[in-house]
Amino acid sequence: MEDKEAQSNIILNHKRHRKSLVVNIDITQILPIISDAAKEIVSTILVGLIAWFKDSIYEKLFLLHSRIKVKMSGKPLILIWNDSDIEISETLSDHLRNMLPHYRFVPINTPKDILRYPRNPKFVAAVMFIVTDVTKLSEDENIRRKIQEWLKVYVRNGGAFIGTHDIIYRRTRNEILQSMFGYTVNDFQRVDKVLYVKNKELKNSIIFKDLPDEFYLSDGEVIWGVLKQKSMTEIPFYSKSEDARVNGKPLVLLRKLGDGRLVWLNSADKKEEVAASVSKPEELFIVLLRNCLLWAMDVE
Incomplete structure (x- = not known):
């Protein structure tokens, strides 16, 4: 026990x-x-x-x-970005500044820099993105979406946006911009010089100011795709070529969205270097670019 x-x-x-x-x-x-x-x-x-x-x-x-x-x-701002070298933006700014002295041209380093600016056309008169290669606005999908959403609100509020070449190419994944333009680029043909031909159905548009009925630009490439809602889009210039694949393609698109305006340009491609129409730049390209700004900003 x-x-x-x-x-x-x-x-x-x-x-x-x-x-x-x-x-x-x-x-x-x-x-x-x-x-x-x-x-x-x-x-x-x-x-x-x-x-x-x-x-x-x-x-x-x-x-x-x-x-x-x-x-x-x-002086309201005009923001310019290109996907190759900021010196190209600075050169274009110098040329355009002489033609449009009432605006202050500001080259920016990256597309996301626009997020720091007010989405007010009284302060930012226009935004220009020159995309010569298959360059995404950002590798980060969320930032890429924010940039496009900024542009969408800005344009609807009366802003002016000019995008070039591959900005709406399908592989750049700018779906919002593609929707805004009603255009998705998915095909291309390498060329040296592109013959621009005036669409004579559009009369007295400022887009034709100081430009001949036909002229060449050294764009290096013609690109095209599917154009939706054609009735909402004006095409002031078409391509002219003996190559059936290239002939009759839109080279400039004009479109209104909300209270603002959009312009797309074919210029220009980049191989080893950016094509001469943009990088040189060619005189008639500068005139066309000025006219695009005037149309987009609704300045007569």
């Missing part, structure tokens, strides 16, 4: 000791882990908040700065 009680007490004490040991191990091992994890979570949240406030403040200050500069200069 005494042996059984002694054995029972040993077992009970062993259980109590084991329970105490387990509790002690849990407390000494788990609490530091919880503490470190909590510190990491708090640290991550604080860093995220600081970055968010920093970006938010920077964007607001940038917008304010842009508005003040426009008001002080009295």
